[in-house]
Amino acid sequence: MIKSLRGMNDILEEDEYKRFTYFLKVASSVAEKYGFHYIETPLLEETSLFKRSVGESSDIVGKEMYQFIDKGENDVCLRPEGTAGVVRAFIQKKLDRAGGTHRFFYYGPMFRYERPQKGRLREFHQFGVESFGLESVYEDAAMIMMVADILNELGIGYRLQLNSLGDQNCMPQYRDNLVSFIESVEDKICEDCKRRKETNPIRVLDCKNEHCQALYENAPKLLNALCENCESDFNKLKNILDANNIAYEIDTNLVRGLDYYSKTAFEFVSDNIGSQSAIAGGGRYDRLVEFLDGRPTPAVGFAMGIERLMELIEMPQEKRSGYYLGAMDDEAVDLIITTTQKKRKSDKATCEYRARNLKAHLKNADKANARYCCIVGSNELENGTIWVKDLEEKREETVKLEDF
Numbered sequence: 168m169i170k171s172l173r174g175m176n177d178i179l180e181e182d183e184y185k186r187f188t189y190f191l192k193v194a195s196s197v198a199e200k201y202g203f204h205y206i207e208t209p210l211l212e213e214t215s216l217f218k219r220s221v222g223e224s225s226d227i228v229g230k231e232m233y234q235f236i237d238k239g240e241n242d243v244c245l246r247p248e249g250t251a252g253v254v255r256a257f258i259q260k261k262l263d264r265a266g267g268t269h270r271f272f273y274y275g276p277m278f279r280y281e282r283p284q285k286g287r288l289r290e291f292h293q294f295g296v297e298s299f300g301l302e303s304v305y306e307d308a309a310m311i312m313m314v315a316d317i318l319n320e321l322g323i324g325y326r327l328q329l330n331s332l333g334d335q336n337c338m339p340q341y342r343d344n345l346v347s348f349i350e351s352v353e354d355k356i357c358e359d360c361k362r363r364k365e366t367n368p369i370r371v372l373d374c375k376n377e378h379c380q381a382l383y384e385n386a387p388k389l390l391n392a393l394c395e396n397c398e399s400d401f402n403k404l405k406n407i408l409d410a411n412n413i414a415y416e417i418d419t420n421l422v423r424g425l426d427y428y429s430k431t432a433f434e435f436v437s438d439n440i441g442s443q444s445a446i447a448g449g450g451r452y453d454r455l456v457e458f459l460d461g462r463p464t465p466a467v468g469f470a471m472g473i474e475r476l477m478e479l480i481e482m483p484q485e486k487r488s489g490y491y492l493g494a495m496d497d498e499a500v501d502l503i504i505t506t507t508q509k510k511r512k513s514d515k516a517t518c519e520y521r522a523r524n525l526k527a528h529l530k531n532a533d534k535a536n537a538r539y540c541c542i543v544g545s546n547e548l549e550n551g552t553i554w555v556k557d558l559e560e561k562r563e564e565t566v567k568l569e570d571f
């Protein structure tokens with residue numbers, strides 16, 4: 168038997184697909200309320216897109232890409248995340264030259280060759296948004312409030328972690344200070360951190376090794392190194408969140424796993440899903456459009472991990488809806504099919520293709536969660552009527568077919 172690949176799941180069981188589609192409905196409608204519209208980009212892109220955006224030093228590009236040479240000798244890659252493709256599309260459509268504000272949301276599968284475990288898949292689904300053209304920290308706050316709105320609507324509790332990664336004015340100096348610090352403890356840190364020191368030093372700050380973490384307690388703190396502009400934006404962001412009752416924790420070691428961020432960085436975590444606790448993450452990436460050969464354009468966004476959220480969603484009580492139609496006589500089957508088709512013009516309607524007895528039809532209607540079980544037997548066929556049972560109100564009546 169052929170099975171799906173390790174870390175790649177079907178979303179097929181009733182409980183799963185209902186949660187999945189319910190999440191998308193809620194998240195899309197919240198994004199639309201914030202003025203975002205849908206964008207779809209290809210799953211496959213040139214590998215260099217991710218190398219230049221997510222960063223050569225990131226684990227994603229270094230170890231986790233589904234990369235291959237296609238039949239035309241192109242070096243291509245299944246997208247490990249959504250931001251790079253949206254930025255590429257934004258530049259390709261010359262929206263960077265058009266100016267103004269452009270806001271997009273998207274959802275779909277992402278691919279990372281990680282070690283699968285609970286909450287960590289090789290093919291997983293993200294819902295994300297990207298906003299271009301606004302330098303204002305109010306837009307950073309809007310991103311955070313949008314995630315909070317989505318989570319609140321889904322009944323999901325969270326903790327919000329917040330940091331600022333500075334910009335090109337303050338980061339280089341901080342990086343130098345951090346490298347000097349790392350060199351002072353270099354003989355005690357793990358091999359990964361030694362590599363990070365060379366490629367992207369601030370990534371040492373979120374090393375998962377406890378021993379390294381203890382050493383970095385004494386490292387220079389990002390938030391103490393911000394320039395005036397970054398500090399004032401960060402303070403403003405905190406004030407906006409306070410004014411809108413969004414609680415947050417400052418985590419000066421939150422550096423995110425992708426290299427394109429500057430200034431605001433945030434993560435939403437859940438305490439109810441085990442070790443892979445990040446349910447959403449994002450931040451500002453003001454240099455990325457420029458890095459990918461576009462006109463300098465400020466940008467900010469986030470993405471949420473749908474599989475992780477599916478475990479946490481509180482589904483609303485599902486009400487019975489629509490019609491189930493069935494025949495008790497072979498002769499009535501054709502009539503059932505045409506009547507069902509007619510009903511579908513305005514309502515949800517399913518039907519059974521074979522004649523069955525009443526008990527079997529009632530059972531099917533119940534299973535389909537239909538509100539009405541509608542039956543035609545030989546009597547109804549003769550009289551041009553249909554028997555209708557309201558399964559919620561427990562009432563039944565026989566109505567003329569033309570009035571049904």
Ligand code: HAM
Pocket residue numbers: 247248249250279281286287288289291292293295296297424425445446447448449450467468469470471472473474475
């Ligand atoms: P990210 O933090 O790499 O950010 O991913 C966002 C979310 O995707 C995570 O918080 C997590 O819920 C989910 N996720 C990541 N990896 C896996 C996995 N292997 N299995 C299951 N879920 C996973 C980004 O991807 C950025 N593009 C977000 C962004 C958009 N920043 C700005 N704009």
